[in-house]
Amino acid sequence: MQRLRTFLDSHTDNKDVANIIDGLMVSCKDIAYRLNLGSLAGVIGSAEQENVQGECQKLLDVISNDLIKDCLAAMPQVRGLASEEEPDPVACNKDGDYLVLFDPLDGSSNIDVNVTVGTIFSILKAAPGADGASESTYLQAGNQQVAAGYVLYGQSTLLLFSTGNGVHAFTLDPRIGEFVLERENISIPATTSEFAINMSNQRFWLPEMQNYVADLLQGEEGPLGKRYNMRWIASMVAEIHRILTRGGIFMYPYDSRDPSKPGKLRLMYEGNPMSMLVEQAGGKASTAFDDIMAIDPEAIHQRVSVVMGSADEVTTAISYHK
Ligand code: AHM
Numbered sequence: 001m002q003r004l005r006t007f008l009d010s011h012t013d014n015k016d017v018a019n020i021i022d023g024l025m026v027s028c029k030d031i032a033y034r035l036n037l038g039s040l041a042g043v044i045g046s047a048e049q050e051n052v053q054g055e056c057q058k059l060l061d062v063i064s065n066d067l068i069k070d071c072l073a074a075m076p077q078v079r080g081l082a083s084e085e086e087p088d089p090v091a092c093n094k095d096g097d098y099l100v101l102f103d104p105l106d107g108s109s110n111i112d113v114n115v116t117v118g119t120i121f122s123i124l125k126a127a128p129g130a131d132g133a134s135e136s137t138y139l140q141a142g143n144q145q146v147a148a149g150y151v152l153y154g155q156s157t158l159l160l161f162s163t164g165n166g167v168h169a170f171t172l173d174p175r176i177g178e179f180v181l182e183r184e185n186i187s188i189p190a191t192t193s194e195f196a197i198n199m200s201n202q203r204f205w206l207p208e209m210q211n212y213v214a215d216l217l218q219g220e221e222g223p224l225g226k227r228y229n230m231r232w233i234a235s236m237v238a239e240i241h242r243i244l245t246r247g248g249i250f251m252y253p254y255d256s257r258d259p260s261k262p263g264k265l266r267l268m269y270e271g272n273p274m275s276m277l278v279e280q281a282g283g284k285a286s287t288a289f290d291d292i293m294a295i296d297p298e299a300i301h302q303r304v305s306v307v308m309g310s311a312d313e314v315t316t317a318i319s320y321h322k
């Protein structure tokens, strides 16, 4: 049995990043505990307020955000943080060298129905002297990430992360309160016959995406020549976890519902960290036109079109957009 701390110490020379990941798990264990208790802890329901993106916040969105924020703010390694639930970045410790961006509870529409949700995080290096409260400090492309990961709150609580040296999975053992190594160097199969997309948005997609999904649906009678199955959990963490476990393609593509937004998901704390995990596991992550991690961000809450998963299938999806 290998504990997270032991693994981090032997796996990365970057003690600061090891400390941040290890420290962040203190708040994630607390979130897992509260999710477990559910209504017994009085945490289910709406917070009766909206976040900066105009989305209704759940009580657990707010609680999770506060737990992670307090945890990171106390770490000497953390210069600043940016969260889906915070309108602006928050300065932490001016001597810290790292920035942490996170979605405290992704898939929060699933909280009230007891379906898997997760915490997503991305760690960037702060430029020397950069202000942890300034948005420009955080505007780095995903390929600059020094680490990324998620905690999945499902049947078990799992941590998957990468520090740029493969993707590794841990399971929280609630008997000892520790994350224990489950799988090292995860690899996504290059091919798949499983796709995930919210089909209700079909009429809003670009024609290229409509053509690709129409061909998936045609199965063995269509040009792709095989029968595909579909899954949609509406929790990106659960979706990407399935793909890291058995392959697949996950898409939340451009749609025309709001022309000012290129998709629903956020680049800096959803698209980029998940892209790093998928690519570290041998998969591919694209907007359908460009590599997600090559995008130069313009804002911390910027949206992005997402097509990621098994490399060959993502390449096929991209080929429809040429
Ligand atoms: P959230 O961060 O507000 O929870 O939104 C992100 C989630 C993703 O986890 C998921 O893939 C998607 O939204 C589901 O969207 P939809 O409800 O349109 O299917």
Ligand code: MG
Residues within 6 Å of the ligand: 084, 103, 105, 106, 107, 270
């Ligand atoms: Mg989210």
